[in-house]
Amino acid sequence: MNEDRYIIDWCKYCNQGWVEILKTTKNEFIIMCDEDYLAFASPYNYFHDINGFRYFDGSSEIMKNEIPAGWSKYILSEDEIKNASPIEREERRKQLAERNS
Numbered sequence: 001m002n003e004d005r006y007i008i009d010w011c012k013y014c015n016q017g018w019v020e021i022l023k024t025t026k027n028e029f030i031i032m033c034d035e036d037y038l039a040f041a042s043p044y045n046y047f048h049d050i051n052g053f054r055y056f057d058g059s060s061e062i063m064k065n066e067i068p069a070g071w072s073k074y075i076l077s078e079d080e081i082k083n084a085s086p087i088e089r090e091e092r093r094k095q096l097a098e099r100n101s
């Protein structure tokens with residue numbers, strides 16, 4: 001897992017990618033799915049299905065201390081990420097099966 005990604009959910013819309021905090025090229029913070037580019041103005045909007053839009057314009061690196069106030073509580077821990085993703089779950093199941101065979 002890349003250290004500088006701030007993931008808040010496994011995408012509830014496409015079920016294919018991670019939803020993470022993104023800094024746009026205009027230095028605005030948004031939430032975006034890394035698979036289908038569905039974006040929201042805030043974590044609150046994502047979780048409440050408010051005003052989704054597509055964002056294709058690239059991103060800038062985020063320093064942890066510049067994450068907007070109130071957004072940090074949404075960021076998943078590594079364990080939560082493993083539990084959140086069906087793909088990760090499948091991978092872990094395969095690894096366990098191989099180890100035990």
Ligand SMILES: [Zn+2]
Nearest residue numbers: 011014033036
């Ligand atoms: Zn998605």
